[in-house]
Amino acid sequence: MAKLSDTLNNKVIPVVMRFVNTRPITAMKNGMLYPIPFIIVGAIFLILGQFPYQPVAAYFTKIGIDDWFMQAYNGSFAIMALFAVFGITYSWVHDSGYDGVPAGLLAIVTDIILQPNHVTTVANVLDKTKTSTNWMAENAIDKAWLGGKGMILAIIIGMLVGWIYTWFMKKGITIKLPEQVPSNVAASFTALVPAAAIITGATIVYGLFQKLGNTTFAEWIYRIIQTPLQHASDGPFGVLLITLVPVFLWFFGVHGSTIVSGIMQPLLISNNADNLTLYQAGKLSLDNGAHIVTQSFFEQFITVTGAGVTIGLVVYMIIGAKSVQMKTLAKLEIGPGLFNINEPVLFGIPLVLNPVMVVPFILAPVVTDFSTYYAIKFGIIPPLNGVYVPWTTPPVISGFIVGGWKVMLWQIFMLAITIPIYWPFAQKYDKILVAQEKAV
Numbered sequence: 001m002a003k004l005s006d007t008l009n010n011k012v013i014p015v016v017m018r019f020v021n022t023r024p025i026t027a028m029k030n031g032m033l034y035p036i037p038f039i040i041v042g043a044i045f046l047i048l049g050q051f052p053y054q055p056v057a058a059y060f061t062k063i064g065i066d067d068w069f070m071q072a073y074n075g076s077f078a079i080m081a082l083f084a085v086f087g088i089t090y091s092w093v094h095d096s097g098y099d100g101v102p103a104g105l106l107a108i109v110t111d112i113i114l115q116p117n118h119v120t121t122v123a124n125v126l127d128k129t130k131t132s133t134n135w136m137a138e139n140a141i142d143k144a145w146l147g148g149k150g151m152i153l154a155i156i157i158g159m160l161v162g163w164i165y166t167w168f169m170k171k172g173i174t175i176k177l178p179e180q181v182p183s184n185v186a187a188s189f190t191a192l193v194p195a196a197a198i199i200t201g202a203t204i205v206y207g208l209f210q211k212l213g214n215t216t217f218a219e220w221i222y223r224i225i226q227t228p229l230q231h232a233s234d235g236p237f238g239v240l241l242i243t244l245v246p247v248f249l250w251f252f253g254v255h256g257s258t259i260v261s262g263i264m265q266p267l268l269i270s271n272n273a274d275n276l277t278l279y280q281a282g283k284l285s286l287d288n289g290a291h292i293v294t295q296s297f298f299e300q301f302i303t304v305t306g307a308g309v310t311i312g313l314v315v316y317m318i319i320g321a322k323s324v325q326m327k328t329l330a331k332l333e334i335g336p337g338l339f340n341i342n343e344p345v346l347f348g349i350p351l352v353l354n355p356v357m358v359v360p361f362i363l364a365p366v367v368t369d370f371s372t373y374y375a376i377k378f379g380i381i382p383p384l385n386g387v388y389v390p391w392t393t394p395p396v397i398s399g400f401i402v403g404g405w406k407v408m409l410w411q412i413f414m415l416a417i418t419i420p421i422y423w424p425f426a427q428k429y430d431k432i433l434v435a436q437e438k439a440v
Contacts, residue, residue: 024159025263027092031158032265034087035080039269042077043388045069047401050280077388079146080269085111085154085161092162098169102191106198107161111154113202114217115145145218148273151266152226153218161198168194226270233267234293236373242268242293243302243369247362250307251352257307268295269388276386290383292376296402297384299340299391301365301372301414304398306342308361309368311395312418313345316426323433325349326426339392349429356429360422367421368414381406 019025049069051057060066089107094100119142145153168174175189209217232238242264246257271291278284286292305311314337317330329348336344351357375381384402393401399411 023092023095026095027088027159027162028155028266029263030091030095031086031088032084034090035083038076038083039080039388040390042073042075042080045072046077046276046387049073074143077147078143080273081148081150081154082108082111082146084151084266085158088155088158089162089165092159093165093169096162096166096169098166099190102188102195103161103165106165106191106195107158109195110161110198110202111150111157112141113199113206114153114157115150116142116216116219118142148270148276149222149226150218151270151273152229153221155266156221164198165191165194168197226267229267230271230274230291233264234271234291236370238293239369239373242298243365244362246303246307247365250346251358251361257303264298265295268293268298272296272384272386272388274386275383279385279387284383284385286377286379286383292373292383294384294386295388296386297369297372299389300384300395300398300402300407300411302369303340303365303391304368304395304411305337305340305415306345307365308342308346308351309364309415309418310342310345310351310361310422311337311415312364312420312422313349313351313357313360313426314342315419316423316430317345320423320427321430323430324437325433326430338394340395341392354429356432357425360418360425364418364421367417371414371417372410375410381410 046069048060049066049072051060057066060069085107086104090100090104092100093103117139119137119140144150169190174191174193177186177189205217209215209220213220233242242260246260249260250257271294275284275290275294278288278290284290302309305314314330314333317326317333321327321330326349329344332348333342333344336342346352349357351361354361372381376383382403384407385404387402389398389401395411395415396408399408403410
C-alpha cells in the first residue's frame with residue numbers, strides 16, 4: 001500500500017494537478033462559480049412558480065403571482081450561460097493581471113453575436129392543413145442560448161476571448177492615454193482595440209456560418225460538441241467517472257469533488273436545464289429525451305452527506321463506536337453532515353490515506369449512484385426534474401425538491417444502504433483506535 005501511495009503521490013497526482021491548474025481549466029472552474037448565486041436564487045423562484053404541492057400552485061395561479069415568480073427565474077437561473085461567459089473571461093484576464101470587467105463584457109457581446117438572431121416557435125393552433133405552423137421572430141435573442149443550451153458555447157467563447165484579450169494586453173496593442181485621465185475612462189479606451197478586433201472576428205465567423213451552412217456558430221457547437229458530450233456524460237461511463245475520480249483524489253487529500261464538479265459542471269448543469277425544460281412542459285421522461293445524470297444526480301446521490309456518502313460511517317460513530325476519537329468526532333460531524341459537509345470525518349478519522357477505510361469510501365458512492373442510475377433507467381423512480389438546489393440543502397429535503405416523494409424515499413433508501421457498507425470496516429478501524437488509546 002505504501003508503494004502504491006508513493007507512486008500515486010509522486011507520479012499520478014502531480015500530473016492531474018498540473019492539468020487542473022492550467023489556465024483554461026482554472027478559468028472555467030473559477031468562472032463557473034459566478035452563475036451559482038443566480039442559479040440558487042432563481043431556483044427558489046422556480047419552485048415557487050411551479051410549486052410541487054398542487055393546492056398551493058393553484059392558489060398562486062389564481063391570484064396571478066406565479067408569473068411573477070417565473071419572471072424572476074427567467075432573469076436569473078434561465079440565463080446562467082451569460083453569467084458563465086462573463087465569469088470565465090473575467091477569471092482568465094484578472095488572473096493574468098489585467099482588468100477583467102471590460103473583457104467579461106466583451107465576451108457577452110461576442111457570445112450574442114455568434115447566436116441565432118431569431119426565435120422560432122410552434123403555433124398553438126393548426127392551420128387549414130391540420131399541421132402545426134412555425135412562427136419566426138426576427139432580430140430577437142433566443143433565451144435558450146443564454147441558458148443550459150448555450151453552456152459549451154459560453155465556455156469556448158469565455159476562453160477564446162480571455163486568451164485573445166490577454167494577448168493584446170501583453171503585447172501592448174492598446175490605446176494609451178495620459179496619466180491625468182481618470183482610470184475608469186482610460187480602462188474603457190484600453191479595451192477599445194481588442195474589442196474592435198474580437199467583435200470584427202466574431203462578425204466574420206457569424207457571416208461565414210450563415211453563408212456556408214445557413215446556421216450559426218452556436219448551433220454548430222451545440223450539434224457537434226455539446227450534444228455528444230451531454231450524452232457521453234449521461235451513460236454508465238460518465239457515472240463511473242464522476243463517482244470514482246472525486247473519492248480517488250480525496251483519498252490522497254485533494255478536494256476531488258470541487259475538481260470534478262468544476263470540470264463536469266457545465267455538462268451536468270446543461271443536462272439539468274434540459275430536464276427542467278421537459279418538466280415545465282409536462283414531458284419529463286426518458287422517452288422524451290430526459291437525462292439521467294445531471295448536476296442534481298451528482299449532488300444528491302454521489303456527494304450527498306459529503307464525498308464518499310459517509311452518512312453510514314457517521315451512523316456507526318454515533319451508535320456503535322467504542323473509541324474516544326470516533327465518539328468525539330461523531331459529535332462534531334452531526335451538524336455539518338446534515339448540510340453535506342464531511343471534512344471533520346475525512347481528516348479527523350481520517351479517511352484520507354487510510355487503507356482500512358478505502359473500500360467503503362469508494363464502494364458507498366458506487367452503490368448509491370449506479371443503483372440510482374438504473375432505478376431511473378428502468379422507471380423505478382422518475383428522472384430528476386432539473387430544479388437546482390444548493391449543495392448544502394439537507395438530504396431528504398433535497399430529494400423531494402429534485403424529484404418528488406419517490407426520489408425522496410429512494411434517497412433515504414440509498415443513505416440507509418451505506419450503513420452496512422461502512423459498518424464492518426468502521427468497526428475494524430474502531431478496534432484499532434481503541435487499542436491505540438489503551439496503549440497511550
